[in-house]
Amino acid sequence: MITTTATRTTTDTVTPRSNPVRIYVTEARHEFLKLIRIPIFAVSTIALPVLFYVLFGLAFGGDDAGGVGRSTYMLATYGTFGVIGAALFGFGVSVAVERGQGWMRLKRVSPMPPQAYFVAKVVMSTAVSVLIIGALFILGPTLGGVRMPAAQWISLGLVLIIGALPFSAMGLAFGYLVGPNSAPAMLNLVYLPMAFASGLWIPIHQLPPFVQGIAPALPPYHFAQLALGTVGAAEGGSQALHVLVLLAFTAFFLTVAVWGFRRDEGRTYG
């Protein structure tokens, strides 16, 4: 039934050695599989920003925003909206659900490197981001007549992918602060108003003045300004400052996440 000592030696030479790269690849692949096999996630996270872009960025057409065509402006803002959702929910909900599960305890007693778990989640939410960005980048030029030099397409895509990282940290922090059942609702309560007030749905300069006053305190505002910067539609203000603010937010949320992780360890692993 179980291998004898003799056959065991032979299987040692036949079986490939565990290599760290393979562990990371498998973890990431399984993170992604877990996700896409729950269609509700794919639908809400991927379809929502795409649908919003079609409705508000393309269907209305019309006015320019920030000195560029509306469909170009909103490509940046709904791209921002989409990747933030992927990062927040990809991290927040799954960590909230999985922490304290028997499966995580089993991983803890296995020789899996703990960072593989987090790297896999970054890869997974980045993959979802790429799907969202891909869909928007197809719709923009085909339906919205968006025309940009290749360099701008590439820099917008890169800014959207990298800019999602602070929101992965934020999702992680939420994952350790809220329970598995309340996680999706809590995240939406933060995500949707924050997206609106940061000018991700309606161009920031069209928002009421007091909302425009709040925006600089919100991380998505700074992310959106970086994305808009790549298409030449930023509000002004230093791009370096936006980067600094996002780095500070990342540090803050990572600190909260580490605190939550430690608190959890004492509680759950008892």
Add this chain to the structure above:
Amino acid sequence: MTTTQQTHHHPPTSRETSVLADLLGASKQFGKGPATVQAVSGLDLEVRSGELLALLGPNGAGKSTAIGMLTGLTAPTSGRAHLFGRDPRDVRARRRLGVMLQASGVPQTLRVSELLTQFRGYYPAPLPMAQIVSAAGLDGLEGRMFGELSGGQQRRVMFGVALAGDPDLVVFDEPTTGLDVESRRGLWATLRELSRLGRGVVLTTHYLEEADALADRIVVIDHGVVIAQGRPAEIKARVPGRRVRAQTSVSVAEASEWPGVVRASREGPWLELLAGSAEPVLRALLDLDPSASEVTVTEPSLEEAFLALTSDMEETQ
């Protein structure tokens, strides 16, 4: 105690070392202040290669906490834990360990083969997939999602996960809970096979029957302390073998003083005694109360006997 811990030393490597894991005066408490729960107090435990060790105790006895300390899930509040001579949280120690825990909560949307592949990947020399599948009785289930499986099938997947790394030490926290009789027998056979191949096996159970059928050594734990340990025969010798019932006016206090009486209780006119053997009890009973009637002598179930052993401890504490 501290001196013993320091002199107690295992070379870190090699399969020749017979002690695979140990706890030395390990205590664990949860919570702070008045809410403190002392889960385990000063536990000494040694797991040897080729040995099938059963931790036997009722729910809440501290078995899972002991397992948690052995496997590095939780650090002892005081005392020491070693796994292959190292800190149990050391990755090098964990490469030789397989664990099956009680708690569920496995991703429902991954297939059995995917879950096993994932765990095999963590170990330098995993068991071939086909061997895991046959040892855990998962034939034909490889392509199924974990969430579609029955409770017993899910337990078997977890068993397969424990074997994935071809471990030198396997630790099972109540492995047969929720399994049907057939699965339980199959799992017992696999555990015996593992032990026969020189692997160390630790399991927790609250069935004396299971510990007796499987283990080379039984450690009985209750309220976080070891109350008895030894070979199954020795443990059984310590638990009462006879139950005597009679209608009598003899009080519980009087009967408790009789030779071999482990537990005495009263239920209306009935006096019930658990004792090592019946004859001395019957002699004392009829001496003190010649009018005692309806006397019966029966054999208590193993569960009852075990309960008597633990409640005996409570009284003497």
